[in-house]
Amino acid sequence: MDLKSAYLNGELEEEIYMEPSPQFPCPRRHGTQTQQGGLRTKQGGRVWYKNVKAELESMEYTRTKAVHAVFVRLRDGVVFIIVVYADDFTMVCRDIKFIEGDKEALKRAYYMTDQGELAWILGIHVTRDREAGRIELSQQKHIEEILERFGKSDVRPISTPALTNEHLTKLSSPEADVKAYQRGRSPGPRIRHRSTR
Numbered sequence: 548m549d550l551k552s553a554y555l556n557g558e559l560e561e562e563i564y565m566e567p568s569p570q571f572p573c574p575r576r577h578g579t580q581t582q583q584g585g586l587r588t589k590q591g592g593r594v595w596y597k598n599v600k601a602e603l604e605s606m607e608y609t610r611t612k613a614v615h616a617v618f619v620r621l622r623d624g625v626v627f628i629i630v631v632y633a634d635d636f637t638m639v640c641r642d643i644k645f646i647e648g649d650k651e652a653l654k655r656a657y658y659m660t661d662q663g664e665l666a667w668i669l670g671i672h673v674t675r676d677r678e679a680g681r682i683e684l685s686q687q688k689h690i691e692e693i694l695e696r697f698g699k700s701d702v703r704p705i706s707t708p709a710l711t712n713e714h715l716t717k718l719s720s721p722e723a724d725v726k727a728y729q730r731g732r733s734p735g736p737r738i739r740h741r742s743t744r
Contacts, residue, residue: 548636550634551657551658596615599631603629606649616630616632617629625645626641627645627646632669636653670688670689671686
């Protein structure tokens with residue numbers, strides 16, 4: 548499920564004034580007050596989360612202690628799971644009729660669109676084999692994007708990537724900018740190896 552304008556559903560507790568757009572006729576450039584927790588406010592995410600948490604709790608869901616974006620409900624021996632990521636809801640249950648009921652309840656509370664059966668979540672491709680009762684998760688697309696970003700799209704796998712009789716020496720300083728490397732923006736340290744072609 549995809550929720551439209553999610554951050555506008557939260558009511559701000561503070562008074563926030565925004566400068567109007569030049570196209571908006573406003574005498575003497577007065578500020579305009581907003582009560583909604585819009586996307587561009589620092590409080591937007593917090594007030595949206597409080598709003599959706601309260602709505603799910605009214606539907607008898609409980610937030611898990613380990614991951615605050617995961618809500619669980621147990622009713623008549625059936626487990627329902629809803630995962631909230633920004634404005635996307637992923638719903639899991641053994642019986643589709645229970646999911647349909649919760650979808651309708653959420654549509655009454657928010658303007659939502661049904662995205663159908665789950666195929667992608669956070670860059671992970673989800674495929675099902677219903678006959679075998681199996682769900683597969685793949686990050687192939689993500690891996691290919693990383694290889695392309697670092698210019699390694701044409702690398703070939705080998706059974707033993709480490710070089711035999713290679714003696715590593717300690718570097719006096721890093722070969723890459725640590726912060727850029729952690730963000731995935733740097734090609735990282737240069738690895739010296741023999742050609743396997």
